[in-house]
Amino acid sequence: MNVASLLLLLLLVGRRLQAAVVTESTLPTVVLAILARNAEHSLPHYLGALERLDYPRARLALWCATDHNVDNTTEMLQEWLAAVGRDYAAVVWKPEEEARPYPDEQSPKHWTKERHQFLMELKQEALTFARAWGADYILFSDTDNILTNNQTLRLLTERQLPVVAPMLDSQTYYSNFWCGITPQGYYRRTAEYFPTKNRQRQGCFRVPMVHSTFLVSLKTEETAQLAFYPPHPNYTWPFDDIIVFAYACQAAGVSMYVCNDHRFGYMNVAVKPDQGLEEEKTNFIHLILEALVDGPPMMASDHVSRPLKKPSKMGFDEVFVISLARRPQRRARMLSSLWEMEISAQVVDAVDGRTLNSSILKHLGVDLLPGYQDPYTGRTLTKGEVGCFLSHYSIWEEVVVRGLARVVVFEDDVRFKDNFRRRLEQMMEDVVTQKLSWDLIYLGRKQVSPEEEVAVEGLPGLVVAGYSHWTLAYTLSLAGARKLLATQPLQRMLPVDEFLPVMFDQHPNDQYKAHFWPRDLQAFSAQPLLASPTHYAGDSEWLSDTETSSLWDDDSGRLISWTGSQKTLPGPHLPLASSSGHSLHPHPTDEL
Structure with missing residues (x-):
């Protein structure tokens, strides 16, 4: 660039800067x-x-x-x-x-x-x-x-x-x-x-x-x-x-x-x-959590000293968060949500279905449950579902190896209900007071069974779980982890959210159930639920690594979106909701 061109460029930049200053000052x-x-x-x-x-x-x-x-x-x-x-x-x-x-x-x-x-x-x-x-x-x-x-x-x-x-x-x-x-x-x-x-x-x-x-x-x-x-x-x-x-x-x-x-x-x-x-x-903490999901998030001033957080495990022996390493934004949002609620957690790197192939699955001893088909599309197991199962399975193993009496398991796409922490703590206090024998308690799920579920006597916030989908949030006991592992499910795998109802004998498919015994998992669910997915199928921000995946025995590397599956839609027992989690059938006093 010659001197004349440089002077012309500086003159043009100067005029633009001067115009910007004038605009700002007016x-x-x-x-x-x-x-x-x-x-x-x-x-x-x-x-x-x-x-x-x-x-x-x-x-x-x-x-x-x-x-x-x-x-x-x-x-x-x-x-x-x-x-x-x-x-x-x-x-x-x-x-x-x-x-x-x-x-x-x-x-x-x-x-x-x-x-x-x-x-x-x-x-x-x-x-x-x-x-x-x-x-x-x-x-x-x-x-x-x-x-x-x-x-x-x-x-x-x-x-x-x-x-x-x-x-x-x-x-x-x-x-x-x-x-x-x-x-x-x-x-x-x-x-x-x-x-x-x-x-x-x-x-x-x-x-x-x-x-x-x-x-x-x-x-x-x-x-x-x-x-x-x-x-x-x-x-x-x-x-x-x-x-x-x-x-x-x-x-x-x-x-x-x-x-x-x-x-x-x-x-x-x-x-x-x-x-x-x-x-x-x-209430305000819940608002922060909602903003973390729906965006843009709230950001505190760096010029104000804030009270120190004192995170804990809420009386559990461990709090696990399953998260894919290649989804850093989801992991960061989830950890920020837990931090705001003062919950300390251990991140478990999820098994990435995209990295699996037939030789790895054979080495792990993974085989498909004979006759398994997705209840909505008729397809077989996806590699994303295999990775999801293996991720939960690794936690069940850790629970047994470490002798953890009770734990919480989260996936990284959880939208927490208001006052989540205190409601969970109170529920577990009531469970202890009533001396309830339990193995697994859903904190968030999709109720699939149309039948009304039985309330637990003395525990108005719990029901006996029926056929359910999703494993986004649940508590698990040591006895429950042992029962899940004892059936050796890797040798006859189906999606983890189909396996759990089999284990508490509420799955409608008797052929699936015949492969597992005993089916005596004592499963309950919070009612009302304490968590839901951040997004549902059809939302602009919806993302599923189990539904967007190749089939379990397909090593071609192709990614197929199984949009026909209705698993990631709200269940019939959930109110129709917008992407922000708000019901589209509001209560008459919601606006007040």
Whole structure:
């Protein structure tokens, strides 16, 4: 390149950089209002999301207040502001150092009239500051609302709407908008809510209520009339900050909107008034797990010190995770999920069916169960299914060799139900109390048998297992492992999730059962289940190394997708679900 060409290139680059600077400097100014109370469990992820917003910090101001804390919220915010505050155009910090409850407060999550009023006064103070500072917008966002989409501010300000909320996902159908409101200011069910929440219709829609996270324009005459406190002179609706503001918008002729054409982030499901911070923390952990599955994941700030995790095996002798080495993302997600729940686990490298050939199988003593056919496609065993069986088999062997009294076995495609750890611990405590003799307990499965399963007396969370598919999560006793190994199943192999029902004598195929004796495995199942697959066949993210595989005796290396198999579809006893794990037949109160 000659000197003239180099100078021309530098000139063009310089012009582009100058244009980029001008564009960034003309972006609207926004005040981020951070009102935190007892938010230690969610604050690191909340602040991490704010840090990652793709928006110049020179165009942002922080207005932060915290009060009535009984946890480490104030210290966390101070630490964060000390690390990043200098990057923002302005910072307002209003801590209340003294830890104290509100009058008549029954718990830290109980909303009294005094608490509502104090919150409204704080929001009004933030709104007043934003107007005085000359901001174009103010963003209110609760500290358990995590904006994982780093384009959120740009997308919302580009709409140039007076009041607009990014629709947030949760563990249920609860979200940060209403589609209907009664003349008295209460929630009203409408036909539009679920299609909006499900994104069956997408766009920005006018609604009577947005809350928790929303952006307010400060540059119109109409929005200049908006206030949180004191309420409008004609206000007679419930004394609640979100309803007060919705009424103020209605009185000023300001429209509220919710946008759902992007995935903006997540919000935690509110706990009941009589519940405490521990329940709220449990809910938020489940939200983290859901985000790990559905993506994008929540990422905590590096500038905040978090309480140390203390992982354990939950009273089991070992927790195993079967995972293919060539699926690092699935392994990482699974280990992150267990870490969040403070569960320590041993990773077992799964036997990769793609590496198997006839000579290896012969050396291992593997042979097909005579007459076995997939119940849906009629095909024989796949190499992926052989690898899956060998992976579980290696754990059963380890249980016996090490003399492990009871273990948990996970595959790496598990979606955990809410409060998984405590529910499992409680179930096992009840099993011990009732002196139940057991070999295997399904934590997640597909119930295939249409018959109603028998409840276990004295254990309302357990049923006697019928014919079931899937081995994504189960507990196993030492006695159970010995029974499984004693039948020498490698010599007459069928898929592991068909073998287990044979062993507890619930498989419908008598010819299969005739090859194994005794069939006295004592098998039960959690009811309701504590785990499900991350994805089902038909979901965009669905992946199966057992269903996408060559047949067990085919050494050609071809990969065949056995899409005709219905094993990886939800069972008839499961509610039809979306890819995010939410039922598409919601309960009438799910949105509240």
